[in-house]
Amino acid sequence: MSARTEVPQQRKTSPTVAAGADFLDTRVGASKMVKEFARKIFPDHWSFLLGEIALFSFVILILSGIFLTMFFVPSMTEVHYPEDALPVTMQGLEMSEAFASTVYMSYHVPGGLLMRQIHHWAALMFVGAMTVHMMRVFFTGAFRRPRELNWLVGFTLLILGLAAGFSGYSLPDDVLSGNGLRIADGVLRAIPLIGSYGSYMLFGGEFPGTDIIPRLFTVHILLVPGLILALIAVHLFLIVWHKHTQFPGPGRTDRNVVGYPLFPVYTAKAGGFFFIVFGVLAVMGATMSINNVWNYGPYDPSIVGAGAQPDWYMLFLEGALRLMPGQTEYVIGGFTLSLNILVPGVVIPGILFTLLALFPFIEGFATKDTGEHHVLDRPRNAPVRTASGVAILSVFFVLVAAGSNDLIATHFHLSLNAITWAFRVLFFVLPVVTFIVTKRICLSLQRKDRELVLHGHETGRVVRFASGEYIEVHRPLDEHERWVLVAHGPRRPLEIPAEEDSAGVRRPGHRRDRLRQSLSRFFYEDRVEPVTPAELAAAHAHDEHDAVDARPARETIGTQSH
Amino acid sequence: MKALAARRRHRLAPVILMALALLFTGVVYAAIAPSAAQADTASADDLTEGERLFITNCSTCHGLDAEGTPEAPSLIGVGAASVHFQIVTGRMPMDANSPQAEAKPPQLDEEQAQQVAAYIASLGPGPSIPSAEQVDPTLGDAAAGGALFRTNCAMCHNAVGAGGALTEGKYAPALYESTPTEIYEAMLTGPQSMPVFNDATLTEEDKRDVIAYLIEQREPNPGGLSLGSLGPVSEGLWVFVVGMGVLICAAVWIGSRSS
Known part of the structure; x- marks a missing residue:
């Protein structure tokens, strides 16, 4: 009632604001930008907010990181921890300045420990949210044309996230981070020919030297965050440029976006979500201790503690190293070939990451798909993609578990040796099994969808006709349900032209097409055809026939139950 | 009974049944599990x-x-x-x-x-039980003990004595519950897989420093919950269980349609 009278009053902008807006508009075209961005439509789904968790974690990383740089000293100069400073277990010990400043910051700078813990939890969350976001994009096929490049940008962001994390947790120069650096050094040295030179270059001489912490500091606070910021800008620009994808639903097609405008709805939602993310990370930082470096002590190359593991996103590399048999080190003509490190440290992550980065292109090659896709796939409707993703994840999980094998052994009272052998077998067997099982589940779910569209929901009500025939009454789907289930088109293996034309001349490019066809068969040979409009119409005619016949019988049952 | 029968196909029914079954199993196990028997009492000599x-x-x-x-x-x-x-x-x-x-x-x-x-x-002669003074943590130097512990013990017992795995199902136990006397005796005699740290490798003062370091670990953790002091694996688990769990719940809430 009063809204009507108030609206014109709100619209009337003050002369100063108008002048400011005009100033910006005439110089940088602000009105055009506001119009473009504020009216951007963003579809509603919780999984579209996973990327925002990563983005907000990164903002929190930068804010808390700025605080930490004020107190952290990136130097490997030897000092003695003050005798009168906490904790008592560090008093008078010899250590690097980097370690001393980290411990001192935790105990004697107000808010120092809180900031360190928020920073570290945010780092774990940053990579975690990126990974989960990437899984969402993968399993819904959001990487398909035109978004392949943005997939690559996101993939690069993930790798940079790993680099940021690794360079960050190596900075305090504690025993655990030193162990991690030593493994990185070992992996680098295992690369034939250039390895040892690379190691000397990285560490400025023999490991550990005194150069690595200042170098990692520059990498951690300047190089990697700068690259991440730049790529986040590209990532977000491409989202705006391509428009956001949407799940199949009523009225949603590849030619529209159904949702709410960025301003005011999504600015409010995202703004609020930022504070939720900040709040959760602050509560974690305040109540859950993380990376208590004084527990590990100052780095000394002779020390390795039990349970020496990297942060979770590096754990799969640790697992690969733990699984690889150590006998695969060979000396050829005076040169050592450490396959026991090269394979788990370089080859396996190389294969996993290459597969992940190139998957959109592999799938694109198989489908020869040239259409634009803005409606997401339901994972079941792309069985081989979903199964491939699950297989890759299963390998990742086997390696993560193998990296934690000592904790599994102590907490579940198992033999470390037995666990290691089990994981060695699972590394090869599990991806195959999960691939087959996932694919079968996807196909079965598609069959169930088909059944639902054609026959409707089972109601559990069995009726008998006058003729003595029994049927179960099915409730037809409503329009919304049906839209979701029939929105996808059929996907079939590619047909390619014959090898030779009628004159018997070989067609150029046939071999490439054959490869494409066999890949396409791998993707789409086993399939469940989606319901066609003709099938739907036929099913409806059938249903109506049943419904007419069943009506009197249903009424009888209805009166009985009252 | 009729109300119960009407809800037997409720989608939470399997969950509730499973919870009841687990509870039942637990109670039965607790009732019949063997408990330690006490030996008879001592006499004078x-x-x-x-x-x-x-x-x-x-x-x-x-x-x-x-x-x-x-x-x-x-x-x-x-x-x-x-x-x-x-x-x-x-x-x-x-x-x-x-x-x-x-x-x-x-x-x-x-x-x-x-x-x-x-x-x-x-x-036959052998190492004797240490005196109260030999194991008194207040007389030891926790900082020096920490350095000794990291060099000699942490590779099996973890940097703060949380325990760790050995081969073939053997393990180094957590040291949080061990008394100073037990810690001293273990170093002195090397039970099971543990090496012997006699007075030539770790002097009596060294052993007391190690005890002081381990007792110091029982002080409250300045950073909040210790999460078992198990390092990055438990931290990674918790960031997904707590952090990601809560944030995904929040995302579901924010992403749900208000109208």
């Missing part, structure tokens, strides 16, 4: 009583003269410290063949343990 306790509780495996059998080693010359450690931590008498003797509620009380230890010590 320590050595005689010690011998009697030895014959009752230990001689089946270690032999009537403590000279050992194919199943268990000779105890002549192991010393009082070793016997005392094994008995007060409940590792001996052993109740089952497992990769290593498990700590459990002790079968013999402190006095009885002292009596058996005295009896074994009378058979």
Whole structure:
């Protein structure tokens, strides 16, 4: 009632604001930008907010990181921890300045420990949210044309996230981070020919030297965050440029976006979500201790503690190293070939990451798909993609578990040796099994969808006709349900032209097409055809026939139950 | 009953049934699981009583003269410290063949343990039970002890004594519950897989420093919950369980349509 009278009053902008807006508009075209961005439509789904968790974690990383740089000293100069400073277990010990400043910051700078813990939890969350976001994009096929490049940008962001994390947790120069650096050094040295030179270059001489912490500091606070910021800008620009994808639903097609405008709805939602993310990370930082470096002590190359593991996103590399048999080190003509490190440290992550980065292109090659896709796939409707993703994840999980094998052994009272052998077998067997099982589940779910569209929901009500025939009454789907289930088109293996034309001349490019066809068969040979409009119409005619016949019988049952 | 029958196809029914089944299993297990039995009480003469306790509780495996059998080693010359450690931590008498003797509620009380230890010590010389002053953590230097612990112990027991895995189902136990005397005796005698740290490798003062460091670890953690002090694996688990869990719930809430 009063809204009507108030609206014109709100619209009337003050002369100063108008002048400011005009100033910006005439110089940088602000009105055009506001119009473009504020009216951007963003579809509603919780999984579209996973990327925002990563983005907000990164903002929190930068804010808390700025605080930490004020107190952290990136130097490997030897000092003695003050005798009168906490904790008592560090008093008078010899250590690097980097370690001393980290411990001192935790105990004697107000808010120092809180900031360190928020920073570290945010780092774990940053990579975690990126990974989960990437899984969402993968399993819904959001990487398909035109978004392949943005997939690559996101993939690069993930790798940079790993680099940021690794360079960050190596900075305090504690025993655990030193162990991690030593493994990185070992992996680098295992690369034939250039390895040892690379190691000397990285560490400025023999490991550990005194150069690595200042170098990692520059990498951690300047190089990697700068690259991440730049790529986040590209990532977000491409989202705006391509428009956001949407799940199949009523009225949603590849030619529209159904949702709410960025301003005011999504600015409010995202703004609020930022504070939720900040709040959760602050509560974690305040109540859950993380990376208590004084527990590990100052780095000394002779020390390795039990349970020496990297942060979770590096754990799969640790697992690969733990699984690889150590006998695969060979000396050829005076040169050592450490396959026991090269394979788990370089080859396996190389294969996993290459597969992940190139998957959109592999799938694109198989489908020869040239259409634009803005409606997401339901994972079941792309069985081989979903199964491939699950297989890759299963390998990742086997390696993560193998990296934690000592904790599994102590907490579940198992033999470390037995666990290691089990994981060695699972590394090869599990991806195959999960691939087959996932694919079968996807196909079965598609069959169930088909059944639902054609026959409707089972109601559990069995009726008998006058003729003595029994049927179960099915409730037809409503329009919304049906839209979701029939929105996808059929996907079939590619047909390619014959090898030779009628004159018997070989067609150029046939071999490439054959490869494409066999890949396409791998993707789409086993399939469940989606319901066609003709099938739907036929099913409806059938249903109506049943419904007419069943009506009197249903009424009888209805009166009985009252 | 009718109300119950009407809800038997409710989608939470399997969850509730499973929870009830687990609860039932747990209660039954707690009721029938074997509990430790108490041995009979001691008499006046320590050595005689010690011998009697030895014959009752230990001689089946270690032999009537403590000279050992194919199943268990000779105890002549192991010393009082070793016997005392094994008995007060409940590792001996052993109740089952497992990769290593498990700590459990002790079968013999402190006095009885002292009596058996005295009896074994009378058979041949060996390390004796440390005095209260030798194990007093307030006399040790926790910082020096920490450095010694990281160099000599952390590779099996973890940097703060949270324990760790060894091969073939053996493990280095967590040290949070161990008394200073037990820690000292373990270093002195090297039970099971543990190496011996005699007074030539770790002096008496060194051992007291290590004890001071381990007792210091029982102070409250400045950063909040310790999450088991297990390092990055548990931290990674918790960031997904707590952090990601809560944030995904929040995302579901924000992403749901308001209208």
